Amino acid sequence: MARIEKDKIRNFSIIAHIDHGKSTLADRLIELTGTVASRDMQEQLLDNMDIEKERGITIKSQSVRMLYTDENGEEYVYNLIDTPGHVDFTYEVSRSLAACEGALLVVDASQGIEAQTLANVYLALDNDVEVVPVINKIDLPSAIPEAVRQEIEDEIGLDASMAPLISAKTGLNVEEVLRVIRDYIPAPEGDDDAPLTALIYDSVYDNYKGALCYVRVMSGTISNQTRMRMMSTGREFDVTEVGVFSPGMVPVKELTAGEVGYVCASIKSVGDTRVGDTITDAVRPAQTPLPGYKKAVPMVFCGIYPADGGDYEDLKEALYKLQLNDASISFEPETSVALGFGFRCGFLGLLHMEIAQERLEREFDLSIVTTAPSVIYRVKKTDGQELTIDNPTNLPNPAEIEYMEEPMVEATIMTPSDYTGPIMELCQEKRGTFQDMKYLEGGRVSIHYEMPLNEIIYDFFDLIKSKSRGYASFDYELTGYKRSDLVKLDILLNGDLCDAFSIIVHRDKAYNRGRTIAEKLKDAIPRQMFEVPIQAAIGGKIIARETVKAMRKDVLAKCYGGDITRKKKLLEKQKEGKKRMRQVGSVEVPSEAFMAVLKMD
């Protein structure tokens, strides 16, 4: 195959709010260009994972190469890099954008622009990526495409005059999208004969091929003859295969400047394929690496433990494998008095955490117990020492603490103006500080609050949705740390401290949280052979108390005509049920109880 002319290549991604039809459009483009025979098409082709398909969200970037023949018979190579839409995965978006010259901005013709879309558009513009709007869902009765076109021009200042009006669902005008990609997204530049620089925008682990790098070649050429070098570490590998996604991995002879594909070099560990690193040619290396990315920083932490203590090794293995495909997950071993051996895991946000937990349970068939999520607090001790705390258990004695700081975020909520009041009340209640509020076209409001991150990691997103009947959207950005009056709230079961329930909260919130947790635990902990007092405490002071009454009857009444075996089987079954219980001091606590307290009403 002859080298592809640079001006026949287009590298682009799609930016869209959740539900605005990004994956459906991607599917149509793949179908229209004949990349996948229509009999092999399945809905939402690029969302590989079950969770992605079920929730209708994209978690992991995916790439696909399409061949487009235009009306003049000219053939183009289109590389689509699909990106996640949720705020937790912004880092994935920024990586994908760095590998592209352009991005399609998909906007729902009935809903207009959403907060998260804006964030990603600005991300694209900051990366000098050409943004081409596409107005989708024009088949909906509530579609107001011209108003949305106007909104794009007013809100973002983009020229939307050429924006195709399409329905990805029905396929209407999708051809037009292929043409605007050709006309408005710039072709890549770069010298095939210059020293090799290829940006790693993602890496995955393949059981057979080892760690694979997804790359965008910026200059030079890479083939299976190349001895490659990672510019950050200097480590070298022999390339065994290069290829493109169409959409499965298809080997090609070489990847030249401007192309997108994968590189395989029998790399054992994903740790060696750091996302954002530059691959060069060991024989004729480039002098300077490409600008990389900021490393994704986990913001939300929680303890993950096997529901059955015997599954510790399996959990470790699963976390390791999960991390191979999602380098933004961090984990290290920790021990809990209540839960035994487990791991403290870091995530980019709440959704990210939830998805990781779900994948552990589904893809690895594990039962896990999760502790309450925490953020990273900064502690200044009276002796001048400074600590960062991501596990409430490690908080020093209050007497040793000079002051504490907690992470703050700038929260942006976009909502139809009808719900402004309730949403502002919610933000106030979550210790938010009002910044400003802007009324937008079409009866929408953009509200800004400065909020503590620890107030939004539990249920804030759900509450926003319920207060706005699902219409409001929410985005946040970490802004820094602020001093705050924080305390550690402990839970005692039958007088014994249960570390897995400890949380760090603002003093003003501690009483209510303590009472709520105690009430929830009262329902979640089954009756035992003795009465179990549940106490919430700050320092040594009890602030709330509930009691699980003692069980009164737990006995097999009958002896079944001498069928002793049956009696034993019933006991064994009951004993089996107890395996899902954790012994906290003298109290048996079901795994579910640890989850139950996470959901705050």
Add this chain to the structure above:
Amino acid sequence: MEASLYIHVPFCTHKCAYCSFFSVPRDGGERSYLPLLVRELSGLEDLGVEAPTLYIGGGTPSCMEAGFVEGLMAAVRQSVRLRSGAEVTCEANPETFTPALAERWALAGVNRISLGAQSLEDGVLAAMGRGHRGADVPRAVEAARKAGIENISLDLIYGYPGQTLAGWEETLKGILELDVPHLSCYALTVEEGTPLARGLALGTLALEEESQADMGDLAVSMLHEAGYRRYEISNFAKPGQESRHNTVYWERKPYLGIGAGAHGYLWEKGGWFRYFHANDLGAYREELETAPEKRFPNRGYLSRAERMFEAVMLSTRMARGLDRTAFCREFGIRVEDAYPGVIQPLLEGNLLMERGEYLALTPRGMDLQNGILMKFMRDC
């Protein structure tokens, strides 16, 4: 050899809503059942069994054809030596236990009747799917007494959906007036696959844990007041009137299980084993046709650890409790050493008590036996 006998008669006119016991409709097939039992019994002749007790349970033995128990007793006597003064119990339902049947059973050698009274409230009986009314219970007791059978036990169930504490109290009062020597009070157990379990799952019925416990406490105090001793978790007797047959189970003495679905416990050269007959008439027939040396089918030999656990599980059902000397003699280890760290906390928690050589559950321990037994179970 010494062994008690349990004979299972798996026929009922209809199935009660809470029952998961092996029983089949009485549809004519019951007529071919006696020959099968006779066949099994005659295969035991060479063992030289001496039986201290015999228990004919069901099912509903009283719903069989009139001569069934007579024929069965004749066959038993042909194959087994019933010890003199042997306790011979037969189960009956109040509606089918007529004075005439009582006469015939007494003549055949039945000297103890266990009546499935369950309740005296017609509404509760109807909900349970029982075939009798409250008034049938005293009539049946009277029938037994007329026939000379004074040793009568009544089965009662409490905690049924819809049953009230006041209604239960009325039932207990009515039962006490009958002044029978033995009562079994069973807390309702929900068995999988029963109409009751389905009703509970659908939410059309509901259990009230608290009220069931209140009913249990009420029974214990009222029966105690009336001179009954709670000699086992669910069983109450006037002094000296305890069920000798059921005590065989709890003391882990050997018994033969005869009939479809019956269970037995015996010793042979290989050790102690439990065995059972198929829960199916056709399969039971096939089992009988195999060679005589395979006459105790579906055997499960018990390991020493299993026997130790059974010793704890069964002996602690009884008020007298576990005989520590006998335990040590049988297993060569003290029970405290066999289950290290288990007994002391239970004593301290007032669930277990020491009475000389015996370790017994306290009244509260009796209500929580399952949880206590868990502590004796190995984690595996």
